Structure formats: structure tokens, C-alpha cells
Amino acid sequence: xxxxxxxxxxxxxxxxxxxxxxxxxxxxxxxxxxxxxxxxxxxxxxxxxxxxxxxxxxxxxxxxxxxxxxxxxxxxxxxxxxxxxxxxxxxxxxxxxxxxxxxxxxxxxxxxxxxxxxxxxxxxxxxxxxxxxxxxxxxxxxxxxxxxxxxxxxxxxxxxxxxxxxxxxxxxxxxxxxxxxxxxxxxxxxxxxxxxxxxxxxxxxxxxxxxxxxxxxxxxxxxxxxxxxxxxxxxxxxxxxxxxxxxxxxxxxxxxxxxxxxxxxxxxxxxxxxxxxxxxxxxxxxxxxxxxxxxxxxxxxxxxxxxxxxxxxxxxxxxxxxxxxxxxxxxxxxxxxxxxxxxxxxxxxxxxxxxxxxxxxxxxxxxxxxxxxxxxxxxxxxxxxxxxxxxxxxxxxxxxxxxxxxxxxxxxxxxxxxxxxxxxxxxxxxxxxx
Amino acid sequence: xxxxxxxxxxxxxxxxxxxxxxxxxxxxxxxxxxxxxxxxxxxxxxxxxxxxxxxxxxxxxxxxxxxxxxxxxxxxxxxxxxxxxxxxxxxxxxxxxxxxxxxxxxxxxxxxxxxxxxxxxxxxxxxxxxxxxxxxxxxxxxxxxxxxxxxxxxxxxxxxxxxxxxxxxxxxxxxxxxxxxxxxxxxxxxxxxxxxxxxxxxxxxxxxxxxxxxxxxxxxxxxxxxxxxxxxxxxxxxxxxxxxxxxxxxxxxxxxxxxxxxxxxxxxxxxxxxxxxxxxxxxxxxxxxxxxxxxxxxxxxxxxxxxxx
Numbered sequence: 001x002x003x004x005x006x007x008x009x010x011x012x013x014x015x016x017x018x019x020x021x022x023x024x025x026x027x028x029x030x031x032x033x034x035x036x037x038x039x040x041x042x043x044x045x046x047x048x049x050x051x052x053x054x055x056x057x058x059x060x061x062x063x064x065x066x067x068x069x070x071x072x073x074x075x076x077x078x079x080x081x082x083x084x085x086x087x088x089x090x091x092x093x094x095x096x097x098x099x100x101x102x103x104x105x106x107x108x109x110x111x112x113x114x115x116x117x118x119x120x121x122x123x124x125x126x127x128x129x130x131x132x133x134x135x136x137x138x139x140x141x142x143x144x145x146x147x148x149x150x151x152x153x154x155x156x157x158x159x160x161x162x163x164x165x166x167x168x169x170x171x172x173x174x175x176x177x178x179x180x181x182x183x184x185x186x187x188x189x190x191x192x193x194x195x196x197x198x199x200x201x202x203x204x205x206x207x208x209x210x211x212x213x214x215x216x217x218x219x220x221x222x223x224x225x226x227x228x229x230x231x232x233x234x235x236x237x238x239x240x241x242x243x244x245x246x247x248x249x250x251x252x253x254x255x256x257x258x259x260x261x262x263x264x265x266x267x268x269x270x271x272x273x274x275x276x277x278x279x280x281x282x283x284x285x286x287x288x289x290x291x292x293x294x295x296x297x298x299x300x301x302x303x304x305x306x307x308x309x310x311x312x313x314x315x316x317x318x319x320x321x322x323x324x325x326x327x328x329x330x331x332x333x334x335x336x337x338x339x340x341x342x343x344x345x346x347x348x349x350x351x352x353x354x355x356x357x358x359x360x361x362x363x364x365x366x367x368x369x370x371x372x373x374x375x376x377x378x379x380x381x382x383x384x385x386x387x388x389x390x391x392x393x394x395x396x397x398x399x400x401x402x403x404x405x406x407x408x409x410x411x412x413x414x415x416x417x418x419x420x421x422x423x424x425x426x427x428x429x430x431x432x433x434x
Numbered sequence: 435x436x437x438x439x440x441x442x443x444x445x446x447x448x449x450x451x452x453x454x455x456x457x458x459x460x461x462x463x464x465x466x467x468x469x470x471x472x473x474x475x476x477x478x479x480x481x482x483x484x485x486x487x488x489x490x491x492x493x494x495x496x497x498x499x500x501x502x503x504x505x506x507x508x509x510x511x512x513x514x515x516x517x518x519x520x521x522x523x524x525x526x527x528x529x530x531x532x533x534x535x536x537x538x539x540x541x542x543x544x545x546x547x548x549x550x551x552x553x554x555x556x557x558x559x560x561x562x563x564x565x566x567x568x569x570x571x572x573x574x575x576x577x578x579x580x581x582x583x584x585x586x587x588x589x590x591x592x593x594x595x596x597x598x599x600x601x602x603x604x605x606x607x608x609x610x611x612x613x614x615x616x617x618x619x620x621x622x623x624x625x626x627x628x629x630x631x632x633x634x635x636x637x638x639x640x641x642x643x644x645x646x647x648x649x650x651x652x653x654x655x656x657x658x659x660x661x662x663x664x665x666x667x668x669x670x671x672x673x674x675x676x677x678x679x680x681x682x683x684x685x686x687x688x689x690x691x692x693x694x695x696x697x698x699x700x701x702x703x704x705x706x707x708x709x710x711x712x713x714x715x716x717x718x719x720x721x722x723x724x725x726x727x728x729x730x731x732x733x734x735x736x737x738x739x740x741x742x743x
Contacts, residue, residue, distance in 0.1 A: 188665075194630055195630055195631055196630070196631035196634045198629070198630075199600075199629035199630055199631055199632055199634070199635070200446075200606075200634075200635065201546055201547070201568060202546040202565070202566050202567035202568030202569065202603060202606060203546050203547075203566070203567070203568075204567075205630070207630075271550075272546065272547030272550060272551065313523065316523075316525060317523045317524055317525055317551070318524055318543065318545035318546075318547060318548045318551055319545060319546060319547050320544070320545040320546070320566065321523075321545065
């Protein structure tokens, strides 16, 4: 796969590049960056004037739902959604059916990704067998099969001894443990943030402390074992403070934040729209501001969508019964460009960094930069394009988003994986239909 | 003023004048209850569906009598014996009921927001008869009617609401209604039963029964759900009754002209002693009687009865 991307603003935070340059791709790899590059005859040219050429965006936290919940999403549709949203790679969680707690499931997901995937897929293995928090999953074999991390996402590991042993056992593999940090007793039957709004709406709340006690526990265990713990979808000011302090003390911790926790608060739950029900819940304005600040100062390493597709029937009923989570792959980039970068809350370079080198480092992936020799995984942004978010146009099988109808400026314009164009103007190239 | 809303979902959304209209209409409905033949043709040909997903003899019966006295056809669709038990969703049930063209749907459901969800899905009027721990507006209206009858007015009165505030839709509806009408409200109970930031609803908080009930015009005791012990929110019914039960002794802290209310059903000997529930200050049965009048008023206003009753 050869191509010449000409005249775009090349923005590669990993190598401190921000300049109008050409990018020459040869045999699926970045060959050269420079001005006035010439390509061999017959090389396709992509005119990127006025666009921003970035390393391929990586989403470290998605749910592809396959195997088991193909009515919500499949590897095929989830990776199309990823490509449409400007992502060249996704890491998918283990809460499938059967659970990805043994290598046959990992093999299956990777086989699906090879045959039907549009972007790169990195499976995340379970920490415990069946996500039950009782016995360790076959962690060594999962690592050998290609899992890039371990997580019981959606099912917090309440047994601290089990988590400690998982951290110790996986140390030689160099893979992180991703923690869905919520104390299941403190969250109880809560369906939204505990606070003034839950009191008014009569909905059971989940206190911030439910997240913070688990983050504190995880940090203690990371310190004890020397393991790398990654805090998934961090959502409270208190949890941010714990991570910031731990980083300062040299504990191996990283953290991710979702676009919805960066943009919405518990106020969005008024009206009982099930598309505002997520886990952890939308928090307060103070928490939201702390998350934006932590994303800017590097306390939070990456943005991850927690793309959680659900069928219409699972998200249309009463709030208590509705499933937790929203889809995020196809809205994340536009929303954050428009609502964080455009108003000056975050500079573009930092945003790109948190979508590229941030997740690549924490998952030890090769991508995340445009260095010569790297895979030509590239995301090209059009910062001027205006659009209205329309869930009916999603490539995902699911439509559960609270952002439908939002007017935004800025969108992923083209996605290349290994030098091949997989998305252009929201149209998917290649891949097969589910 | 006239009634303009399609639904009655919350006290929070009502204007003081709208509350006044319902109370005045209810007061005139009481005259019907006093007649020997308790039936007027006002809602003849109208259909009221009682859609109850939680067991409730009192509220459902109250709505049923209210509808029948106004000559509406009242149908009870109670969940345990219906398709809800077979896994049909609230929205599916709503679509099916809508296909039968009722004029009013009265709904009780365990989920906060359920009534609003139905109201959005249905073209007919929807009355919230309790949605989770959110609101129960007709209970607040009948409480207000009862207080107004006994005290002659509402503005300036003070009320203590005592017990499981966190899980109480009755408390929330009353707090909104009372605040709008210029009453002061104190909520009281052990901290585990007081929801966070409840002060933002405009109430005071007390953690001592005697302090809360001293010098108020009305004491409203709430039913204690006995499963609250299992959630480790209170140690035992015995201890709860000792510190939070309204007894002849603890009532000594209250004023001589105090009204004692309870939305029912009463746990005798737990939140309220039998001799207090049946005593001279209690207006618990007046509340039940006024419940019918308030629900007649609500059905009348929503179903658009043309003639005056």
C-alpha cells in the first residue's frame, strides 16, 4: 500500500511535529515526512491541504459484543464505527458471552478481526474466570494469544487478594490490569450519581466515594506489587487527585476518561433519558472540570470511549431497568474538537496526544506516532466541517447516544490503516458486511 | 384560571394557582361524597385505566371510587396478574393500552420517571400515582386539602416529615407542594434515611424527633419499609421505634393543636403508636376520605368533564 498525503498540517505529538508537510507511505509503512516530497509514478495522492494529519487514533476501551451479543454489535460493525470515528485501532473488553477468559475466545475475536475487521483489534482478557472475581482466568495463555491487557470491566474485582495475585502473576508479561473502579457495595442499586439531582429525581445514587475507595485500593496494590494499573473511565475529582498523587510518588498508574464524562454532568439525567445512564455515572460540574484539567495536565493519559452498544429495547424503557452505557466511537472526536478544543479548554496537540501516544504507551502498542518505519495508521481531521450528530447514520449496530442532534464543527475526514484508506467522508472502504 | 395540562405528573411542575384549583375543585367534590346517591354523570362515556405495577389497595381503590362516582368506566390493569409479569415492558404495555383509547391512565410503577415516560408515549391524560421514590402528587394534594380544612389556611404553616425520606415519594411531593404554598418543612430521621443535599429542596433537616416536632403545625409520619434493616440503614425495628416512633411520650414535645398525618399503610407500634394513630390529633382517616375527593377533582380536570358536577 503506497500513498502520498500532500500538504496537510502534520501533528504528531509523540515526536513533537506540528508543521505543514507531506507524508509518504510505502508498503503500508510511513516512509518519509517532509516538504515537496515526490512519490514514485502511480502512487495515489491524497490532497490534505487545510486538514490535520495525525497518527491513527486508538480507543483503549470499547465493547465489540462479539461473541454472544451480536444483536448489539459485531467485530465487523464495531470496527466500521471505529473507522468512521477516526480510530485505527480499538481494544475490546472481555465481557462477551462466552467471556474472553481463555485463549479460544481471544483466537475467535482475532480471527473475526482478520476476516471482517476494518481497523486493528486488540483483545483485553478477563482477570477472573467468567468475570466472577473468584478464580484467575488463564492469564498467561491469554497474553500469549494476543491480549494486550486484563480487565473484568463492568464487574469490579471486589476481592483484593485476587486482584493482588492477578497483578503479581501478570508482572512478567508487562501488560496492565485495567480496573473498573467501583465498590459494588457502595454503588448498591444506584443508577446515577448520588447528589442533589438523584435526591430530587428519586433515583438511587452511586456516591463518588464508591469509585474513590476502589481507586485508592488499586493504587495500594499497584504499589505493593509493582504492577501497572490502569484506571478505566475515571469520573470524579477525588479519583483524579488520588491518581495525581500516586503518579507523583512513582506508582505505575495510568488513567483514561470518556468523552461523556468530559462533556456532561448529572444534570443531563433530568428527564430520565436512559441514554444518560452510564457506569460510572455522569457526575457534577466540579468533577467534570477536574477531569478536563487532569486531561490537560497529563494526569489522565488517554481518552477512551467505553463504546457500549445496546439494542433499542434495552435503552427505551424506564431508567431503573435500562442498560448502562452509550456508544461513543462515532461521536468522540467531533464532540471533543468542538467542545474542548474550539473553546480553548484543551489545545489540539494535547487532544491528539491523548488519542494516540497516550493509549499506545499504556497498551504497549506499536502505533501512536508517524515515525518513519511505523505502520501507516493515520487519522486525518477536518476541523472546519460542520455537522449535526445523527444516530441513524451510525455504522454501529446501536444508536444509544445522548448526543443525537448536537451541532458540532470538526470531524474525522479520513482513516488509513496500514496505508489503506478505510474511511473517507464517513464512507467505509473495505471490510465485509455483517 | 382553567386547567391546561395534559397530565398530572409531579408537584414540582405545578404553579401555586394550579394546586389551588385542584384543591378548590376537590372541596366541591366532597359535597358529592356526602350525598345519599354518590353518582354524577360528569365523566359518563370516559374510560379510566388504573395501571398498577406495585401492589396498592388504598390508592387504586381511591382512584376507582373517584372515577365511578363521576360515572367514568374504570378498568384495573394490575401488574402481578398481567403481562408485566410475563416480561412485557412498560412501553409495550402503554402501546397496547393506547390502542384501546382510554381517556385517563393512572399509573403506579416502581421506577422513578415511569409516569413521565408513559405521558410522552400516550396521547391520553396520565396521572402519576407514584413513580419509584420520585413523586406521588395526589397524595400531596390530599394532604394539603386535609391540612387546609383543619387549619383554614396553608401559608405560614410548619410541617415536620419524619422517617424514610430517602425512599419516599410522598415526602418529595409534599416538600414541593408545601414550599410552593409558603409552608416551612423540616425532614427528620436517622442520617441513613435522609437523602444527600435534601436541603436544596428548601427544607431543614433534623436528626432528633423531639426537636423536629416541637412547635410545628403538622407532623407527617412516613411508613418504614421493613427491608431497610437488610440494607444496614437501621439496626432494628425495635431501635427505630424507640427513637423515631411517635408515641404519647414523644408527642409531649409537640404543640396542643398539632395535626398528625400518615399516608398509610401504618406500621402500628413502629413509626407510630396505636394510641397516637387513633388519638385526638390524628387526621389519618380524613386523609383517606379526602383522597377520593382529590382524585375526583384530578380526573375531572384531566378528562375534561364539561358540566360542573
